[in-house]
Amino acid sequence: MKEYLKYSLLSAIIIFHITDSFCQSKFHNPLPAPYQLHGIFYVDSLYGWAVGEFGTIIKTTDGGESWKLQSSPVRSTLRKIYFADRNRGIIAGGDVGGPDFPAVLCTKNGGETWIDNNPNTTTSEGFNDLHFISENLGYIVGFTGAYKTTDMGQSWEFKGGPGWATTVFFVDEINGWIGTPVGNIFKTSDGGESWEQISNIHWTWNKDIKFYNSQIGWVVGEGLYSDYASIHKTTDGGFTWITQDSIWNRGYNEIEIFDSLNAIVVGKPGVVLYTDDGGTNWYSEGTNDLGEYFDISMQGSRKWIVGGSEYFYPRMFASRETGFPWEKKYSTIVEGTINQIDFSDSLNGWCAGADGILLRTSDGGSSWNNDELFAINFTSISVPTANDIFIAGDNGEFVKSTNGGQSWQVQQAFPNYSPIKIKFFSKYYGYSIAPYNSWFQKTTDGGNTWIDLTSNGYFTDFCFIDSLVGWALSGNSIGNGPLLKTTNGGESWIDTIEIGNINAFYFHDNNNGWIVSNYSMYKTTDGGNNWEFLSDIFDLTVLQFTFESNSKGYMLAVDYNYQDLYTIYQTLDGGLNWVPLRKYTYLKNIFVSESGRIWGVGEYAQIFSSDEVITSVEENQIKEEINTYLLSQNFPNPFNPITTIRYSIANHSNVTIKVYDLLGREVATLVNEEKPAGEYEVEFDGSSLTSGIYFYQLKDGNYTETKKMILLK
Numbered sequence: 001m002k003e004y005l006k007y008s009l010l011s012a013i014i015i016f017h018i019t020d021s022f023c024q025s026k027f028h029n030p031l032p033a034p035y036q037l038h039g040i041f042y043v044d045s046l047y048g049w050a051v052g053e054f055g056t057i058i059k060t061t062d063g064g065e066s067w068k069l070q071s072s073p074v075r076s077t078l079r080k081i082y083f084a085d086r087n088r089g090i091i092a093g094g095d096v097g098g099p100d101f102p103a104v105l106c107t108k109n110g111g112e113t114w115i116d117n118n119p120n121t122t123t124s125e126g127f128n129d130l131h132f133i134s135e136n137l138g139y140i141v142g143f144t145g146a147y148k149t150t151d152m153g154q155s156w157e158f159k160g161g162p163g164w165a166t167t168v169f170f171v172d173e174i175n176g177w178i179g180t181p182v183g184n185i186f187k188t189s190d191g192g193e194s195w196e197q198i199s200n201i202h203w204t205w206n207k208d209i210k211f212y213n214s215q216i217g218w219v220v221g222e223g224l225y226s227d228y229a230s231i232h233k234t235t236d237g238g239f240t241w242i243t244q245d246s247i248w249n250r251g252y253n254e255i256e257i258f259d260s261l262n263a264i265v266v267g268k269p270g271v272v273l274y275t276d277d278g279g280t281n282w283y284s285e286g287t288n289d290l291g292e293y294f295d296i297s298m299q300g301s302r303k304w305i306v307g308g309s310e311y312f313y314p315r316m317f318a319s320r321e322t323g324f325p326w327e328k329k330y331s332t333i334v335e336g337t338i339n340q341i342d343f344s345d346s347l348n349g350w351c352a353g354a355d356g357i358l359l360r361t362s363d364g365g366s367s368w369n370n371d372e373l374f375a376i377n378f379t380s381i382s383v384p385t386a387n388d389i390f391i392a393g394d395n396g397e398f399v400k401s402t403n404g405g406q407s408w409q410v411q412q413a414f415p416n417y418s419p420i421k422i423k424f425f426s427k428y429y430g431y432s433i434a435p436y437n438s439w440f441q442k443t444t445d446g447g448n449t450w451i452d453l454t455s456n457g458y459f460t461d462f463c464f465i466d467s468l469v470g471w472a473l474s475g476n477s478i479g480n481g482p483l484l485k486t487t488n489g490g491e492s493w494i495d496t497i498e499i500g501n502i503n504a505f506y507f508h509d510n511n512n513g514w515i516v517s518n519y520s521m522y523k524t525t526d527g528g529n530n531w532e533f534l535s536d537i538f539d540l541t542v543l544q545f546t547f548e549s550n551s552k553g554y555m556l557a558v559d560y561n562y563q564d565l566y567t568i569y570q571t572l573d574g575g576l577n578w579v580p581l582r583k584y585t586y587l588k589n590i591f592v593s594e595s596g597r598i599w600g601v602g603e604y605a606q607i608f609s610s611d612e613v614i615t616s617v618e619e620n621q622i623k624e625e626i627n628t629y630l631l632s633q634n635f636p637n638p639f640n641p642i643t644t645i646r647y648s649i650a651n652h653s654n655v656t657i658k659v660y661d662l663l664g665r666e667v668a669t670l671v672n673e674e675k676p677a678g679e680y681e682v683e684f685d686g687s688s689l690t691s692g693i694y695f696y697q698l699k700d701g702n703y704t705e706t707k708k709m710i711l712l713k
Contacts, residue, residue: 036052036310036311036315043085047059050081052077079128087110090104090153092130103127104156118704121699128166136150141168145163146158160194183200207220213260219232219255245279256296261278262276287305292309299318304317313335338601347361348383349361374397380421384424389404396412420433423462430447431443433461440459440472442489458475473505482499496529499517514575520537536635538635566585567584568598582600587600597609630646631705639712648678657669657682660697661694662693
């Protein structure tokens with residue numbers, strides 16, 4: 001084993017696993033966040049936060065009129081949130097259906113940065129609920145029971161309780177209750193030092209428990225194996241419970257108690273109930289929406305509720321004092337999948353997608369209009385001018401407008417049942433490809449007629465820089481070579497150097513291009529005749545490249561660990577280094593407008609943009625190394641038998657890096673000593689181990705990060 005301190009802060013490596021906190025990014029649809037929201041908390045009349053799926057954190061400083069995305073260091077489902085003041089906050093989360101992706105996030109600066117202080121460092125058990133009795137004293141509960149903090153989440157002490165706790169509430173420093181998914185109610189009278197099961201509400205998944213005082217309380221939930229909701233009340237401290245409401249095809253998730261008589265319950269589908277007589281009667285106060293609601297927060301006398309629909313499409317409502325009781329605080333222009341976005345200039349752009357989704361903007365994306373006119377699954381759109389819009393459908397439809405979308409022409413031009421890709425460079429010149437139907441054609445008259453380009457072979461993808469110069473990937477399926485070049489609009493092709501298994505490529509101009517092959521990235525500066533190796537990109541499958549200049553570009557890729565979630569990366573040095581702009585998205589297509597703004601669209605109607613503020617890769621690396629922790633992916637990976645692990649620490653502290661096998665057994669200790677802040681690398685020799693999957697874990701105080709590596713002999 002060898003370890004080195006890297007004295008130079010500037011290094012030619014690809015950085016993939018740092019937080020995406022160095023850009024101004026936002027979603028334009030859905031709003032105020034792209035995913036379902038699970039928790040909301042207002043610390044005063046102006047400052048509030050909401051959290052949800054895939055690490056979503058949003059913040060308002062104007063009482064909920066506008067919300068801003070904050071950067072999250074985790075992909076977890078974030079469930080509950082609490083703030084002691086405008087700066088200090090804590091979030092608990094984890095997947096509710098299984099013990100996965102635990103998270104306990106803490107901030108001291110209003111959410112500008114979050115640190116994961118998850119106390120479960122050796123297992124993957126998540127958390128379902130949190131409750132704070134005072135500014136610093138609080139509890140979280142999850143799959144292993146309860147944990148207690150007396151310093152606002154900086155440290156945690158395990159306090160036992162049931163193996164799977166779903167909800168927790170304390171009325172003072174010593175008296176508290178826990179609910180479980182099998183109906184059990186546990187109580188502590190000594191601040192969590194011991195817990196006693198005091199009752200059981202059979203076959204009920206207790207979602208939320210709240211008490212008005214030491215005797216009066218409610219618990220709400222749903223059937224453990226069936227869709228019926230229930231509200232139960234106790235007047236003897238939880239030893240006995242009276243059923244106040246039980247109904248099929250519902251689920252209750254949260255209750256907020258105002259006094260001994262007034263309370264509100266939210267759940268699914270679109271359930272909002274209230275009582276003003278202690279629960280003798282419950283009245284519906286619907287929102288005219290059938291989403292699922294998870295949490296309630298008070299903003300003075302104003303109530304806020306949040307939720308979503310099928311993990312996506314957020315729901316957010318605020319109460320009104322007059323008129324209809326709830327004001328809608330979320331927006332969705334359209335629901336469905338958006339397949340492509342294109343801008344003709346800095347102001348005019350279009351989105352196209354499944355089931356006829358067609359959106360347009362004339363103000364650079366600040367607002368979007370829904371122009372759904374067709375029952376067509378659009379697969380591709382190209383907008384060479386503000387007046388000329390060309391769209392392809394998966395049943396062979398070709399739709400175009402020559403007057404900015406005021407009127408449209410539809411014809412059957414392409415093969416049926418194929419994901420058509422089109423690109424136009426003017427109102428006349430364009431190309432289309434259908435990889436699975438042996439179709440590669442061009443048009444010189446705006447799509448009225450198409451000229452076949454497959455006489456030189458079978459093509460699977462193309463990239464043209466203008467109407468004449470372009471490259472096409474030849475083979476039987478995406479990933480085969482060679483890469484061919486044309487300078488005369490496809491009439492003839494030049495065979496460039498063959499590199500197999502190409503899964504993504506892009507050319508910015510006649511000379512500069514990039515490809516990814518076998519998890520390695522290459523660049524050419526002579527039009528594809530020669531390729532220079534840039535770096536390995538293990539664990540990433542690249543979906544798309546796009547470059548604004550020869551140095552500044554973007555990449556859309558999926559991480560091996562999260563195969564259904566995509567990340568947008570940016571490079572400022574021609575592809576040598578990459579940093580993430582936005583993680584954990586369902587984006588399918590990216591585009592750089594004339595203004596230099598990166599746009600992305602995808603599933604669940606996501607529309608995303610980013611105005612990055614990175615001035616250089618080197619500057620960003622220095623900031624990350626000084627201010628954050630980082631455990632990089634080992635290289636090479638897979639390895640035999642030696643690999644290198646790079647890591648950074650933010651403060652002088654005791655650092656450990658240990659290696660574990662699949663059963664969680666420790667097989668090696670690579671680092672265990674005091675170290676100053678800086679960037680390091682350590683060498684691991686697996687010659688004494690058998691082939692297989694191993695995990696290496698960095699611990700530094702309350703910070704923990706674990707990654708996977710593969711030993712192949």
